[in-house]
Amino acid sequence: MTEHSLWRFSRALHRAINERRYEDLEALIDEDVDWAIYGPIDMFPFLGARRGREAVIEVIRQIAEHVRVHRFDRETIMLGEESASSMLRYSLTALDSLKPISLRIAHFAQFRAGRLFNLRVLVDTFDLVEQALGRPIHLPKMASFA
Amino acid sequence: MTEHSLWRFSRALHRAINERRYEDLEALIDEDVDWAIYGPIDMFPFLGARRGREAVIEVIRQIAEHVRVHRFDRETIMLGEESASSMLRYSLTALDSLKPISLRIAHFAQFRAGRLFNLRVLVDTFDLVEQALGRPIHLPKMASFA
DSSP states (O other): OOOOHHHHHHHHHHHHHHHOOOHHHHTTEEEEEEEEEOSOTTTOTTOEEEESHHHHHHHHHHHHHHEEEEEEEEEEEEEOSSEEEEEEEEEEEETTTOOEEEEEEEEEEEEETTEEEEEEEEEOHHHHHHHHHTSOOOOOOOSSOO | OOOOHHHHHHHHHHHHHHHOOOHHHHTTEEEEEEEEEOSOTTTOTTOEEEESHHHHHHHHHHHHHHEEEEEEEEEEEEEOSSEEEEEEEEEEEETTTOOEEEEEEEEEEEEETTEEEEEEEEEOHHHHHHHHHTSOOOOOOOSSOO
């Protein structure tokens, strides 16, 4: 049984982010990859949609400039033949401030011939924004939507 | 081939939220269900963790008091024998204000004997908070984390 594409991609992604080594990663991304990490792109320009290998490598470079992956725990995982989804808890370090950032994400990945072809990532964005701001955002208690 | 537990659960959940009919849903939830929708519980008391069927039915009642499901699109889905994950885009109506709320969520569900046993839901919470507030939250552009 060959190794699932997710494991190869995951290792290469973390190597890219933590060691800024991109050569393995490039071989594991489809030329026409469709990539989206949903979130407030005004605050975090490396979130949002990207299309094509070059744009995706570039955005991973931007992510690598901002954070290091300290550890991650895969809380849930589903593997298909050429697909995978998981929920993960990341412990990141913000490179400028050396502040810890703790983040839960969910991803859905599709592979084609072993290469990442489609990625959708959802992040608990409010939690991320508060940690990045370094302070809580005051929220009204909503008995209802305003 | 019998119908996947996800479809039964999904129909019963939407019937519970939109029509406040809970009888189908109760039969589809394990007595010891472990349930979590991650998000700011100070603002939305119906988010957070719940344990056991009674607590889960109660939180679904609370959700039903606040929103109606106008429509939903399942953007990605993975089905296992007793598990399922998907990313969905929901169009909700806030019942008090009749405001539309558009929301992307990811869920991971595990079933046991056809009943929901574990549910983890991640929401694009910053987007949700802004829509509930009815105004954008001003964010600094972060070249880096503060």
